[in-house]
Amino acid sequence: MRALVTGGSAGLGQALCDALLADGFQVVNLDCDPPKVISEAGYLYCDLSSREDVDKALDALTAQAGFDLVIFNAGISATGKFEDISTASHARIIAVNAEAPMVLCAALMKFGKINHGGNIGFVSSLSHFTGYPGAASYAASKDALAVYARAVRKTWQRKFNIKVTAIFPGPLKTDHAARHSPEGADAEKRMTPDEAALLILRDIKKGRAHSILGGAAKKLLFWGKLRLNR
Amino acid sequence: MRRKILITGGSSGIGLALANRLSIHHDVMVTGSRPQTDITEPFSSDLIYVQASQSEPETAVKTIAEALLKAGWVKLDNVVLNAGTGFAVKDAIDDIGRLRETMDINLTATILLSRTLYPWLAKAGGTLSIVGSVAHKGQALFPAYAASxxxxxxxxxxxxxxxxxxxxxxxxxxxxxxxxxxxxxxxxPGRLRSIFMRPSSMAAMMEFAMASKRSPLTLSFRRYASAGSRLGRNL
Structure with missing residues (x-):
């Protein structure tokens, strides 16, 4: 069994790689940084904000055997006043978080590199249900993935028996969350990446349409939905 | 009061219909990807046209900002980010080049324009209207378009x-x-096309929606049938 994880060098991606390795998968980690700790996962360099890099990575990936499980996890953020964030940063967020995973996924599908009976996961964000003022382009990029997953899910399940899961994590105990969460946010209540990885893999393997982590997140989701429906 | 209005994707379709409609009472600048000489639909002589293709977002934003400065516009009462593209695909698998084009035009350029036009909008206490689609919840026929x-x-x-x-x-x-x-x-769309809205009716509903400043709004047959667009207020 072969798995591909983007952004597997740190945080949630690293935890996903570890959990997959422990599960007996052969894992490829696509990331712009080398792994933080030594891992048995194969490392493939790719800066997802560069179309050239993505094309090169695709050449390498499509030359390999197909994957049974693919998780598009890599993501970056920029928080602050919308008009103070540079246009380059906004464009980068869309390129890395939304365009690159959709391009990688569509190309792997086109070349038949996701095996029939396989699973795909897109790491979106809980902001899909709650909104995220202060990170408008990040929220946009993550909703793109949630909607993309929903758009392709039925067709791919019917035609290729490939199941697509949209994953909605809230803030985790990661460096990324620490950098971009509001001051005074309580990090102690957050789930560790390892706990999250296990729950996510469980949902992906079951082929669930959504993976929503933890009771607090589900509660938040409920109130978020109420707010949206108003 | 004459308003200063910028509309993207205004060389045809809904964008142009809205621009023509609003140009009767307001100052309207429209942008589009094609040269002005290639515009085939009726184009009001009161409109200011700027050629700026959003398939290169950074360049488009710069061109549009320069055009505003050149025209001496220091504020914008309304901005309608309407430019968009999409491609139908088989088996929900998008072509890579077209997927990137869709993201550039529909999403990245819209975000960059919102960011760059902020000072103009803030000065007028204006309204930024972004054109979405009823496909925004996901559609297998246009996955990348729906995602954008x-x-x-x-x-x-x-x-x-x-x-x-x-x-x-x-x-x-x-x-x-x-x-x-x-x-x-x-x-x-085959025969379904005959029940699609006319661009001019859509433009009327959009003007009403812009005046209301509410969000999100779905502008479709049902709202049209409820007469909102015909009895609606103007900007």
Whole structure:
């Protein structure tokens, strides 16, 4: 069994790689940084904000055997006043978080590199249900993935028996969350990446349409939905 | 009061219909990807046209900002980010080049324009209207298009609560309209096309929606049938 994880060098991606390795998968980690700790996962360099890099990575990936499980996890953020964030940063967020995973996924599908009976996961964000003022382009990029997953899910399940899961994590105990969460946010209540990885893999393997982590997140989701429906 | 209005994607279809309609009472600048000489639909002589293709977002934003300065416009009462593209695909698998083009035009350029036009909008206490689609929840026939419009929905929601009283942000999810969009997308809606909205009716509903500043709004047959667009207020 072969798995591909983007952004597997740190945080949630690293935890996903570890959990997959422990599960007996052969894992490829696509990331712009080398792994933080030594891992048995194969490392493939790719800066997802560069179309050239993505094309090169695709050449390498499509030359390999197909994957049974693919998780598009890599993501970056920029928080602050919308008009103070540079246009380059906004464009980068869309390129890395939304365009690159959709391009990688569509190309792997086109070349038949996701095996029939396989699973795909897109790491979106809980902001899909709650909104995220202060990170408008990040929220946009993550909703793109949630909607993309929903758009392709039925067709791919019917035609290729490939199941697509949209994953909605809230803030985790990661460096990324620490950098971009509001001051005074309580990090102690957050789930560790390892706990999250296990729950996510469980949902992906079951082929669930959504993976929503933890009771607090589900509660938040409920109130978020109420707010949206108003 | 004459308003200063900028509309993107205004060389044809809904964008142009809206520009023509608003140009009767307001100053309207429209942008489009094609040269002005290639515009085939009726084009009001009061409109200022700027050629700026959003398939290169950074360049388009710069061109549009320069055109505003050149015209001596120091504020914008309304900005309608309407430019968009989409492609019908088989088996929900998008072509890579077209997927990137869709993201550039629909999403990245819209975000960059919102960011760059902020000073103009803030000065007027203006309204930023972003054109979404009824496909924003996901559609297998146009996965990348749906994703880009879903993203705009989240973008507008976040920015609306961030800017609040400074600049009103709204997203308008438009229903199918009788423009060349479907032909360009490689999709033939067949006889269904006969029940699509006319661009001029859609433009009327959009003006009403812009005046209301509400968000999100779905502009489709049902709203049209409820007469909102015909009895609606003007800007």
């Amino acid at each position: 419009k879903g993203a705009l929905n989240a973008f507008a929601r976040a920015l609306r609560s961030e800017w609040q009283s400074r600049v009103a942000v709204q997203i308008l999810h438009l229903g199918p309209t009788r423009t060349d969009m479907h032909a360009k997308a490689g999709h033939d």
